[in-house]
Amino acid sequence: MKKACVGAMDKTPPKETTWGTFPNRLFFGRESTVTWGDSLEQFNDVLFQENGMKVDSDSPLFDLSALQLVQNNGSIPLAKAGWYGNVVCAGKESDIPILTMTCTLSVLEKFTSGEVPLRPPAKAYANTLVMGLVEGGRLSEEEAWAYIDNAASKPL
Numbered sequence: 001m002k003k004a005c006v007g008a009m010d011k012t013p014p015k016e017t018t019w020g021t022f023p024n025r026l027f028f029g030r031e032s033t034v035t036w037g038d039s040l041e042q043f044n045d046v047l048f049q050e051n052g053m054k055v056d057s058d059s060p061l062f063d064l065s066a067l068q069l070v071q072n073n074g075s076i077p078l079a080k081a082g083w084y085g086n087v088v089c090a091g092k093e094s095d096i097p098i099l100t101m102t103c104t105l106s107v108l109e110k111f112t113s114g115e116v117p118l119r120p121p122a123k124a125y126a127n128t129l130v131m132g133l134v135e136g137g138r139l140s141e142e143e144a145w146a147y148i149d150n151a152a153s154k155p156l
Contacts, residue, residue, distance in 0.1 A: 008042035009057060018093055019136035026151040028121045029103060029111055040067065047101055051082020062087060071097055077104050112156045120152040 044060040051061075061078045070076045070089045079085035084101040091098050103111075110116040121129065126148050133144035 008045040009055065010039055010041050010045075012039070012042075019138060020093065025154075025156065027111065027154070027156060028119055028152050029107070029116060040064070043099060047079065047084070047087070050084040050101060051079040053079065053082065067097065067099075070099065075105075080104070083107075108156075118152070118156070121148065 040060075040062065041057065044057070044062050045055050047061050048055045053061075066076060066078065066087070070087050075086055075088040077086050083103060086102050086104045088100050088102055089097050090100055102108075107116070111118055120126070126145075129148055130141060130144040133139045133147065134141050139147060
């Protein structure tokens with residue numbers, strides 16, 4: 001982290017951890033970020049911070065109506081000025097939506113066209129990803145590094 005973040009205001013630990021894979025393309029568009037949930041409130045806190053905005057629990061970016069929209073549409077743009085302004089529903093586990101945030105489709109088009117170059121992840125971020133992949137028990141450390149290196153080198 002280059003910038004301190006408050007993290008989620010709700011510090012409640014996750015009730016359960018589930019490991020899985022998704023048939024989606026992983027790519028890296030930035031080498032690093034100035035910033036580095038278990039609940040909708042925690043997801044909002046991270047969404048605010050990853051998009052360079054002050055955490056505002058009174059005015060969430062992502063509420064129950066947005067949750068319904070993302071489940072119906074697959075993704076919804078929320079933070080136009082931020083790097084991670086597009087919320088994506090990657091499926092469900094035990095009827096609980098699996099959410100992530102990524103760049104908007106217009107930024108994705110810039111990556112696809114080459115206007116914005118793809119970059120490998122910063123070493124510290126790659127280390128964190130590898131640790132998570134290994135902790136999940138599905139990949140060895142060597143396989144996790146190969147997975148990240150492959151994702152970082154593939155064209156969109």
